[in-house]
Amino acid sequence: MKTLLLTKEEVASLISMKEVIDAVAQAYKAFNSEQVVQPDYIGIHLPPPRGEIDFKIGYCKTNELISMKASSGGFIDNPATHDVPNSMGTVLLFDARSCALICVMDGSLLTHLRTGASGAISVQVLARKNSRKITTIGTGNQARMQIRAIREVMDIEEIHAWSRNPDALCRYKVDIEREFGIPVIVANSKKEAVEQADILITTTRGTGSLVEAGWIRPGTHIIAIGTDQKGKQELDPAIFRHAKIVNDSISQCIEKGETWHPLNKGIIVKSDIHGEIGEILLGIKPGRESDEEITVFDSTGMAIQDNTTSEKIYRNALEINVGTFFGFL
Numbered sequence: 001m002k003t004l005l006l007t008k009e010e011v012a013s014l015i016s017m018k019e020v021i022d023a024v025a026q027a028y029k030a031f032n033s034e035q036v037v038q039p040d041y042i043g044i045h046l047p048p049p050r051g052e053i054d055f056k057i058g059y060c061k062t063n064e065l066i067s068m069k070a071s072s073g074g075f076i077d078n079p080a081t082h083d084v085p086n087s088m089g090t091v092l093l094f095d096a097r098s099c100a101l102i103c104v105m106d107g108s109l110l111t112h113l114r115t116g117a118s119g120a121i122s123v124q125v126l127a128r129k130n131s132r133k134i135t136t137i138g139t140g141n142q143a144r145m146q147i148r149a150i151r152e153v154m155d156i157e158e159i160h161a162w163s164r165n166p167d168a169l170c171r172y173k174v175d176i177e178r179e180f181g182i183p184v185i186v187a188n189s190k191k192e193a194v195e196q197a198d199i200l201i202t203t204t205r206g207t208g209s210l211v212e213a214g215w216i217r218p219g220t221h222i223i224a225i226g227t228d229q230k231g232k233q234e235l236d237p238a239i240f241r242h243a244k245i246v247n248d249s250i251s252q253c254i255e256k257g258e259t260w261h262p263l264n265k266g267i268i269v270k271s272d273i274h275g276e277i278g279e280i281l282l283g284i285k286p287g288r289e290s291d292e293e294i295t296v297f298d299s300t301g302m303a304i305q306d307n308t309t310s311e312k313i314y315r316n317a318l319e320i321n322v323g324t325f326f327g328f329l
Contacts (some may be wrong), residue, residue, distance in 0.1 A: 003326040004314065006105035010323055014316045017117065017152050020309055024117040025061075026171040026250070027308040032278030036304045038249075043229070049076045052088070058303030059096060066094040067307040069107050091310045100206055104313045107306070107309075110313070114305040116145030118248065118277075119201060119223040120153045120298035124244060125280045125287035127199050127221035132157040135197035135235070137190060137211060139163040139172035142225060144261050147176060149323035159184045162193040191215050202226050202234040213238035221288075222296045224258040235296075237262035243294040245273045246280065252300040259298045 006014070015023075026192045030036050037059040045052045051074020052084050055111040059066045071089035078086045089107030094100065131154060136143040139161055150156065159176060161184055163169040173184040187193035192240070194200060204210060204226045213236045216222070222243075240262035247253035250273055254263055275285040277297065288295055317323045 001102075003101050003325050004103045004105075004317060004323045004325055006103065006313065006317055006323045008106035008109055008267035010317070011106050011109050011199070011313055014111070014313045014320075014322060017113070018150055019312055019316075020117040021120050021149060021152060023123050023308040023312045024114050024305050026062075027302065027304040028121065028276075028278035028284045029281050030060055030278075030281055030308070031249070031302065031304050032284070033144055033275055037061075038303050041303065049075075049077050056303035056306060058307040060307045061306060063308070064096040064313050065307060065311050066096050066099070067303065067310055068092045068094075069111070069303065069306045069310075071107060071111055073255045091306060093310055093314055103310070103317075105310060107310075110306060110309055111301075112141055114147045115142060115225060115299070115301060117309075118299045118301075118305065119146045119225065119297070120149035120322075121281070122152050122223055122246070122277060122299070123150055123199060123221065125277070125293040126244070126297055127154070128219050128288065128291050130291075131198035131221065132155060133160065133196055133198045135160040135162075135187075135193045135200045136172075137162055137193065137200070137202045138226065139168050140203060142203040143172065143201065144157045144175065144202065146179075146223065147180065147182070147235055149172045150199070151180060151182075156180075156182050158182065160187050160196040161185070162187045162190050169181045185256055199223065204234055205232065206234045207231055208233055209236045211235045211239070213241070214237045218285070218292045218294065220294050222294070224296060227256075227258040227260075227298075228262070228300045229256045232256075233261055234258060235261070237265050237267050239294070240268050240272075240296060244288070246275060246277050246295065246297050247273060248277055248297075248299045249302055250276055252302070253298045256288075257298045257300040258296070
């Protein structure tokens with residue numbers, strides 16, 4: 001048999017953000033319909049100045065595909081020392097009926113795409129319908145991807161942004177305004193930015209509270225992206241005290257997501273978590289129920305998102321004959 005090889009450029013050409021949003025919604029619903037086998041991911045932390053590499057594996061019964069993604073990050077010396085990016089990713093797709101390897105594709109863009117899509121899906125079910133202003137705390141690649149995804153599901157009138165790096169903040173403003181024509185207002189402080197938000201997005205590598213509870217207005221929807229392992233934190237745990245808390249995976253979020261912090265401090269108990277986003281998409285649990293609610297979507301990322309998104313990329317490649325086939329034998 002032959003295996004399809006897809007480069008980063010080919011992956012980028014094979015899927016639209018709307019298709020990614022649909023694929024991630026499919027993943028969430030499959031996860032909460034007992035159609036997914038998803039072992040805990042394995043991570044290896046390497047000695048500084050190197051970073052980490054993670055392996056995420058998922059089996060989706062509805063598409064009969066097994067995916068395995070290897071993704072690395074934090075290798076700050078890579079560009080200068082090894083002439084490769086400081087973060088990389090690769091996805092392997094296996095036909096679950098035979099376990100034959102059917103596709104190898106670049107996974108670095110896929111991770112950014114499906115993470116952006118997760119925020120957009122949360123907006124659809126947890127943000128106020130009249131939301132127009134977005135605040136981003138952090139201005140890196142994922143902050144940009146969140147905007148690309150969210151603009152598919154709502155009209156964004158303006159973006160307020162804060163970063164501890166003034167140069168990065170300036171580049172973000174230029175890039176977003178050039179790509180989307182949406183005005184970006186550079187905030188003088190985190191507090192100033194957060195107080196403007198209908199939707200607040202945190203996408204940093206923070207290790208402490210960046211957003212205080214007193215800054216959050218009633219009705220705000222918070223998309224917590226940056227905290228995906230122990231040691232990371234972006235939100236004041238007190239925010240969770242009176243918020244509707246939705247996780248992508250409760251088991252992951254209470255171990256290494258933003259939700260861990262209020263649990264650890266005794267501010268909430270596990271039963272205070274409203275549910276998982278797949279349950280809302282399936283109609284098992286309600287989404288936003290009033291314009292005054294503060295809602296928090298804690299997303300740690302799941303292998304099944306990689307699975308359904310990479311399947312769509314693979315099917316599109318076959319349909320329009322993109323990529324290179326190779327064989328090990």
